[in-house]
Amino acid sequence: MKLYYFETINGKKACAVAKYVDAPVEFVRVDLSRGEHKAPDYLAINPNGKIPALEDGDIRIWESNAIMCHLARRAKSDLWPVDPAKQIEVMKWLSWNSEHFTRHAGTLYFNHVVKPKFGLGAADEKAVAEAIGFVTPFVAVLDRELEGRTFLLGDHLTVADFAVSVTLPYADKIGLPIKGYNNIARWHAQLGQIPAWQDPFPAAKAAAA
Known part of the structure; x- marks a missing residue:
């Protein structure tokens, strides 16, 4: 395979x-x-020109x-x-994560991490403000759902935990409004272990985004 x-959030999920x-x-x-993601050889594997991608024999899988x-x-x-x-x-x-939580947290990540790293200009303040407004109620949902649970499915760690938590390490940098949500903090600290x-x-070849 x-x-x-x-070294981006979607790459992190798959590699982890x-x-x-x-x-x-x-x-x-x-x-x-x-621009290696736009090279013909890579587009033959993932025509979307995104990472990550997986080859497993004849199987090619695009999404993290x-x-x-x-x-x-x-x-x-x-x-x-x-x-x-x-x-x-x-x-x-x-x-839920794709449609609501990281959908909007990802906008914050893009504006505050990806744009500076790749020289794509200043953060779009309107997009940032909208993303914070959209994500805030879902932060509250996540915190409530974690009440009394070790992981999202109770005591059982799953790929869902990795997916939903992927922007949390950048919360302060990107302005993700999770302060004061103790269940999220506990869960995030636990995953960090x-x-x-x-x-x-696999190797620190570049500064992680």
Whole structure:
């Protein structure tokens, strides 16, 4: 298997799961700053020109959430539950995250981390203000749902935890309004103790975004 990545939040999710389950992957760094994601050879793997991507034999998988699920299922890891009802719970959180939480937290990340790193200009203050307004009620939802739970699915760590938490390390830098939400703070600190989440990338070849 080959896992194509760069040091961004979506790359982190895929690499962290690969490390966590000790997947037999070859890590291939795609340097976004040099436009390698737009090269014909890479577009043949992922026509969207995004990272991460995974090649597993004849299978090519584009999206970070799908890559996480595939790697966990292939490794028979509890990160992808065996119980079909829990699988639906994982999918609920992945969908909620994509449509609501990281959808808007990602806008903050893009404006405050990606733009400066790649010289894309100043933050769009209107977009930032809108994103904070949109994400704030979902921060409250997340905190309530974590009440009395170790992880999103109770005592069971899953790929959903990695997906939903991926912007939290940047909360102060990007203005993600999580201060005062104790359940989120506890959950985030707990995830930070997982070695694969602390250090997901195969080598520190570039400053992480």
